[in-house]
Amino acid sequence: MGAFIELDRVEKVFDVRKRTGFLKREVRRVRAVDSISFTVARGEMVGYIGPNGAGKSTTIKMLTGILTPSGGRLRVAGIDPSRERMRLAHRIGVVFGQRTTLWWDLPLIDSYRLMHRMYRIPDARYRENLDRLVELLGLGALLDVPVRQLSLGQRMRGDIAAALLHDPEVLYLDEPTIGLDVVSKARVREFLRELNAERGTTVLLTTHDLQDIEQLCSRVMVIDHGRLVYDGALAGLHEAGGGERTLVVDLARELPPIEAGPTARVVKVDGPRQWLAFPASESAAPLVARIAAEYPLVDLSVREPDIEAVIAKMLSSMGDASVPAPGRETVVPGAQSS
Ligand SMILES: Nc1ncnc2c1ncn2[C@@H]1O[C@H](COP(=O)(O)OP(=O)(O)OP(=O)(O)O)[C@@H](O)[C@H]1O
Ligand SMILES: [Mg+2]
Numbered sequence: 001m002g003a004f005i006e007l008d009r010v011e012k013v014f015d016v017r018k019r020t021g022f023l024k025r026e027v028r029r030v031r032a033v034d035s036i037s038f039t040v041a042r043g044e045m046v047g048y049i050g051p052n053g054a055g056k057s058t059t060i061k062m063l064t065g066i067l068t069p070s071g072g073r074l075r076v077a078g079i080d081p082s083r084e085r086m087r088l089a090h091r092i093g094v095v096f097g098q099r100t101t102l103w104w105d106l107p108l109i110d111s112y113r114l115m116h117r118m119y120r121i122p123d124a125r126y127r128e129n130l131d132r133l134v135e136l137l138g139l140g141a142l143l144d145v146p147v148r149q150l151s152l153g154q155r156m157r158g159d160i161a162a163a164l165l166h167d168p169e170v171l172y173l174d175e176p177t178i179g180l181d182v183v184s185k186a187r188v189r190e191f192l193r194e195l196n197a198e199r200g201t202t203v204l205l206t207t208h209d210l211q212d213i214e215q216l217c218s219r220v221m222v223i224d225h226g227r228l229v230y231d232g233a234l235a236g237l238h239e240a241g242g243g244e245r246t247l248v249v250d251l252a253r254e255l256p257p258i259e260a261g262p263t264a265r266v267v268k269v270d271g272p273r274q275w276l277a278f279p280a281s282e283s284a285a286p287l288v289a290r291i292a293a294e295y296p297l298v299d300l301s302v303r304e305p306d307i308e309a310v311i312a313k314m315l316s317s318m319g320d321a322s323v324p325a326p327g328r329e330t331v332v333p334g335a336q337s338s
Pocket of ligand 1 (some may be wrong): 014015016050051052054055056057059179
């Protein structure tokens with residue numbers, strides 16, 4: 001007990017037919033998810049990250065019951081998603097940033113009315129949830145607008161509200177901030193933080209934006225080539241990846257490279273601007289203080305490494321042992337057709 005989401009050596013294999021020549025075809029077997037095990041406790045907010053094609057969306061689709069695992073055991077709230085997809089649907093909410101669950105040609109409010117009926121949400125609860133979500137996500141002026149006329153950020157907020165009308169215990173978010181501007185991203189993050197804190201909603205979040213994870217998730221799981229390669233705190237991920245952040249400083253004038261102590265080094269100089277790399281696990285404060293004391297500092301900013309860079313570094317520092325050779329795409333013997 002205790003685990004709300006439970007995966008035990010879950011696999012998903014796709015057979016993809018590929019044309020390899022005139023009248024020649026080959027079946028390639030893609031191991032999109034390769035023996036993944038993890039558990040998520042009720043109320044946790046977990047980041048699920050990894051490079052393109054790593055298997056994140058495939059995992060989420062299995063957790064909703066859209067896809068059936070090829071192997072292993074999977075439970076959400078004690079339910080086997082692919083066998084009891086409808087029963088599970090009442091307890092989970094899903095947002096796929098890349099596509100909408102809303103009715104394209106209908107005003108936003110009509111989609112919500114349809115969901116009210118589809119999920120058989122009691123009237124009072126529906127009204128209460130709708131009012132709350134409209135307020136928190138700033139949807140008031142948008143309810144009568146057809147979904148196709150909404151901007152990406154407006155539509156995403158509309159989708160998040162749709163996923164929560166029926167009070168799901170867990171929310172899967174597959175890139176909910178993709179393509180959003182800084183203000184909309186901040187708004188979505190703020191909302192998710194409140195949802196998790198006030199309602200105890202369990203959240204599984206997939207994103208390519210490291211700031212989503214930094215601001216929301218105390219735990220992060222990294223998947224690469226269908227395998228779970230890291231599960232722990234974000235700080236630990238930086239350490240495992242030997243990640244570095246960059247301090248960008250503007251000096252009053254052009255000067256030789258700053259001497260900033262043992263852990264920081266200048267990686268670029270352009271006129272009065274200098275870039276210093278320092279370990280991501282360290283605070284920037286002492287470094288800034290040292291520079292400010294000895295140099296004519298005008299302005300500064302800290303740049304985070306992007307997720308792909310951190311993961312790439314982590315994978316290379318682990319060596320190739322973790323990556324199954326010759327890769328998970330294999331030609332299925334005897335499956336050639338002509
Ligand atoms: N329906 C499908 N049929 C065949 N192959 C698929 C199918 N869905 C996914 N794949 C393959 O499975 C692998 C994992 O895909 P998935 O969409 O889960 O990646 P992802 O981690 O979500 O990547 P991204 O960051 O690009 O969204 C990829 O190699 C992809 O081509
Ligand atoms: Mg994806």
